[in-house]
Amino acid sequence: MLSGQETGPDYQISVNASNTEVWEADSAFTLKSDSSQNAVLSTKITELYQFGDNPLEGTEVIEITGTDRYGDTITPVPVELDLTNYTTLSHLLDEIEDAFDGNVKATLENGKIVVTDSACGTSSLSVTLTYNAKGSAATLTLPAMAFSTEGGSTSESLSSLASTSFIQTQDAQYSKIKVDGYPSATAVSEVQTMSVVSGNPSSGHYHLTYRGETTGEIAFDAPPTGTGSIQEALEALSNVNAGDITVAGGGKGLDSGDVTFTFSDTLGDVSMILIDDSALGGDPDVTVVETTKGVDTWIRRNSNSIADALTGVTLNLHDVTEADDPIEITLTRNISGVRSKVQDMVSAYNELMTFLREKTEYDDQAKKMGILSTHLAVSLIKTQIRNPFDGVVTGFSSDDNFTQASDIGITVDGHGMLEFDASEFNDAMSEDFMTALELIGVTATGHSDSAVIEFYAANDKYTTAGTYDVEVVVEEIEGSNFITDAKIKLSSESTWRDATIDNVNSLIIGDSTFDDSGTGPLYPENGLQLYVDVSTTGTFTATVRVKRGFAGTIEDMLTEMLDSGGRLDISEDINDANIERMGNRIEDEEDRLEDVEERLIAKFTRLEKILASLAQQFDAVSAIMSVV
Numbered sequence: 182m183l184s185g186q187e188t189g190p191d192y193q194i195s196v197n198a199s200n201t202e203v204w205e206a207d208s209a210f211t212l213k214s215d216s217s218q219n220a221v222l223s224t225k226i227t228e229l230y231q232f233g234d235n236p237l238e239g240t241e242v243i244e245i246t247g248t249d250r251y252g253d254t255i256t257p258v259p260v261e262l263d264l265t266n267y268t269t270l271s272h273l274l275d276e277i278e279d280a281f282d283g284n285v286k287a288t289l290e291n292g293k294i295v296v297t298d299s300a301c302g303t304s305s306l307s308v309t310l311t312y313n314a315k316g317s318a319a320t321l322t323l324p325a326m327a328f329s330t331e332g333g334s335t336s337e338s339l340s341s342l343a344s345t346s347f348i349q350t351q352d353a354q355y356s357k358i359k360v361d362g363y364p365s366a367t368a369v370s371e372v373q374t375m376s377v378v379s380g381n382p383s384s385g386h387y388h389l390t391y392r393g394e395t396t397g398e399i400a401f402d403a404p405p406t407g408t409g410s411i412q413e414a415l416e417a418l419s420n421v422n423a424g425d426i427t428v429a430g431g432g433k434g435l436d437s438g439d440v441t442f443t444f445s446d447t448l449g450d451v452s453m454i455l456i457d458d459s460a461l462g463g464d465p466d467v468t469v470v471e472t473t474k475g476v477d478t479w480i481r482r483n484s485n486s487i488a489d490a491l492t493g494v495t496l497n498l499h500d501v502t503e504a505d506d507p508i509e510i511t512l513t514r515n516i517s518g519v520r521s522k523v524q525d526m527v528s529a530y531n532e533l534m535t536f537l538r539e540k541t542e543y544d545d546q547a548k549k550m551g552i553l554s555t556h557l558a559v560s561l562i563k564t565q566i567r568n569p570f571d572g573v574v575t576g577f578s579s580d581d582n583f584t585q586a587s588d589i590g591i592t593v594d595g596h597g598m599l600e601f602d603a604s605e606f607n608d609a610m611s612e613d614f615m616t617a618l619e620l621i622g623v624t625a626t627g628h629s630d631s632a633v634i635e636f637y638a639a640n641d642k643y644t645t646a647g648t649y650d651v652e653v654v655v656e657e658i659e660g661s662n663f664i665t666d667a668k669i670k671l672s673s674e675s676t677w678r679d680a681t682i683d684n685v686n687s688l689i690i691g692d693s694t695f696d697d698s699g700t701g702p703l704y705p706e707n708g709l710q711l712y713v714d715v716s717t718t719g720t721f722t723a724t725v726r727v728k729r730g731f732a733g734t735i736e737d738m739l740t741e742m743l744d745s746g747g748r749l750d751i752s753e754d755i756n757d758a759n760i761e762r763m764g765n766r767i768e769d770e771e772d773r774l775e776d777v778e779e780r781l782i783a784k785f786t787r788l789e790k791i792l793a794s795l796a797q798q799f800d801a802v803s804a805i806m807s808v809v
Contacts, residue, residue: 185353189483191286193353195393197301202250202332204308206324209292210270219292222271226264226321233320236643236708237264239683239690240315243273243323245280245308250298250332250390251457252305253468255280259311263686264321266640266708270294277308282453282471284390294324299393299452303333318693356498357479359507360490364478368446371475373454375431375440377465382435384462390455391426394418401461402434411440435467442469449477516610520603523621526732527591527601530566534597537563556756562742567593569731569738574620575646576627576728582613583620586731622730625708631723633714637688639727640708644691646729648672651680651711653689655718662715664689669706672724678704680711687713 183194210220211230226232244259260280262273274287277296284299285306298304306328312321386398389411396414405428406412412428415421424445431440444451458467480490485498494512502508540553541560553559570586570593577584586592590605609617619626625644627636634651654666667680667689681690691706702708711725729737 187483188353188485189355190353191483199301199303200330200332200334201301202298202304202306202328203330204296204306204326205329206294206326208324210289210294210324211292220270220289221292222269222274222289224270225266226268226270226273227266229321231322235318235320235695236640236693236702237266237319238317238681238693239265239686239688239710240681241317241319241321242313242315243276243321244311244313245277246311247281247308248305249281249284249455250300250304250306251455251459253455255282261313265710266638283392284452284455294326295329296326298332300390300395301332301393302395306332318695355479355481355483356485356487357481358487358490358496358498359479359504364476364480366478367476368449368478369473369476370446371444371448371451371471372473373442373444373469374472375435375442375454375456375467375469377435377467380465381463382458382461382465382467385460387435387461387467388457389415390457391415391418392420392452394420395457398460401436404433405429405431405440415442435461435465441472444475446475447477448475449479449481450475514610514614516607516614519610519618519621520606523591523606524601524603527599530599533566534563538597558742563597566735566738567597569734570599574729574731575734576648576726577620578648578726580628581620582616583609586620589617589620619728620730622732623728624730624733625727627709627725627727629711629723629725631721633717633721634689634723634725635712635714636725636727637710637712638708639710641733643693643702643707644709644727645671645702645705645707646727646734647705649706649709649725649727651689651723651725652677653713653721653723655713655715655721657718662718664713664715667713669709671705678706680706684715687715689713 185192185194210224212218212220212224213228213230213232216230220229227237241264242261243264244261245255246259247255249255260276262268262276270289274289274294277287277294278285285308286297286299288295288297294310296306296308298306308326310323310326312323314320382401385401387401389396389399396418399411399414400409403414404410410428411431412426415426415428416423425448426445427443429441429443431437442454453471454469456467456469458465461467480487486495487498488495490496496510537553537559538551540551541556541563542554543550570591573584574586583589589609590602592600592602594600606617625639625641625646627639629636629651631651634653648671649669650672651669652667653664655662656665657663658665663684664682664687667682668677669680669689669691670677678692680692682688683690689711691709692704693707694703695701695707696703709725709727711723713721
């Protein structure tokens with residue numbers, strides 16, 4: 182019995198008569214937070230141990246180069262994956278598969294990238310991954326790719342394992358859904374075109390490969406349809422049904438013009454057909470290119486559990502339904518779960534404040550100050566940790582329904598303790614659930630008041646939350662529009678700073694310069710990226726707000742205080758220095774006292790000698806006086 186570990190046609194079981202080429206990375210991606218843990222598909226590039234300490238500046242790319250199973254170079258050269266703070270390893274694997282037009286399968290196995298050819302047999306497949314910083318200070322160490330299994334060596338005759346010899350077989354299929362009518366009902370048939378780039382195919386034969394299966398010999402002068410035709414060869418493949426591919430053009434033979442492959446509009450975007458022209462006479466160069474990309478009318482997934490169609494919602498499909506009789510799904514918000522977490526935060530805050538008060542304030546019973554009353558860093562924690570709950574939360578404005586913690590039932594009493602009104606919190610969550618959530622925990626999200634300059638991304642570690650003024654100039658140069666000038670500043674600042682311009686992606690990027698230590702951003706807009714619509718020219722301005730919820734602000738504050746090199750660490754160093762200095766003073770004082778002791782002992786020793794001498798003299802005088 183053969184059974185698959187994964188579902189869907191991408192993971193269908195096939196038995197090959199010879200090895201399939203496999204390329205594998207020489208090392209695994211691991212996590213920056215724990216380099217002993219392998220990365221997974223959802224791991225962001227910036228979370229990798231292989232990613233350096235400097236943040237992305239918006240110019241960096243991963244370049245993918247290589248050759249397909251027939252030795253043809255993949256195009257363009259190189260294929261580039263733009264890196265952002267949200268790029269994951271899953272995006273990299275998808276880009277690898279797209280670079281090879283769907284004729285390889287890229288997977289992540291125990292943190293290692295594995296690229297497998299779609300067809301068995303001899304293969305000239307090659308894969309190279311290169312990081313190009315393009316002037317950025319950010320670094321990324323990519324593994325070297327090398328083949329781990331060479332395709333082509335026949336290990337066993339498998340003719341007895343034809344599908345007819347199995348008791349039961351199951352076709353591998355996708356699950357297909359629409360959400361509120363998406364994707365649209367208009368399907369587009371993919372068209373691929375086979376052309377002779379050079380040479381004259383005057384004899385011999387060629388082979389076509391589609392979705393991992395390769396045709397038999399197709400004569401150089403085979404017609405598009407009919408007996409001995411190209412279409413007949415394709416439909417002989419087990420993964421091609423009649424009507425899936427319509428072949429046209431070419432007249433009689435490759436040298437009679439282009440041949441087009443039109444795919445059924447139900448197939449959507451399909452893998453590229455590959456051609457092996459090595460057995461053709463006349464030394465021709467024959468290529469197949471995509472001239473029309475197919476568009477499917479369904480969301481297709483390998484699994485019946487779909488987690489990426491609706492944000493935060495997992496759909497588990499249990500049965501087939503009719504397209505004209507959709508199922509309505511009612512989603513409810515877990516207000517009680519959020520309320521419970523907020524209550525836990527309030528309780529933890531109050532426990533901390535109670536502890537700090539005990540250790541820093543006057544004790545009426547003991548009649549003395551707390552042991553940490555003179556500790557500056559602890560006093561700062563006690564006074565500053567309440568700041569996120571006082572006043573407007575950073576990045577929020579009157580445009581938002583809620584702007585401060587008290588709007589959702591969290592207030593600070595006269596003793597600096599938090600009070601939580603569950604009823605007011607429930608009302609706020611019912612009124613505007615998303616804004617209430619943002620007020621609590623949003624990180625580095627933004628909003629722009631301009632339709633031309635739009636918020637694109639921000640770095641949750643380096644971008645300072647707040648309100649920014651932005652000015653951009655778009656000009657026409659040689660018939661195309663380009664961003665020619667861009668500047669940015671916090672609204673509270675008077676000095677503008679130039680932003681980095683990325684005309685390839687129509688982005689402007691905040692100054693990503695770091696301080697001399699290389700750990701802290703020099704300017705608040707570090708990591709801020711804004712998209713510019715360059716369809717019109719002129720000078721455009723925008724007010725951009727970067728939000729940071731009060732829970733995130735508290736986390737940042739505690740991290741800054743508790744991390745190595747933070748305030749408590751520095752305060753501890755100061756205390757250690759004071760202790761060392763006091764120890765040195767004590768040692769010096771002990772040395773001085775020892776010297777004083779030695780001097781006094783010497784003095785008393787001399788005094789005793791004098792007294793003894795005087796006593797002897799007194800005795801002598803007394804003796805003389807008694808004789809007289």
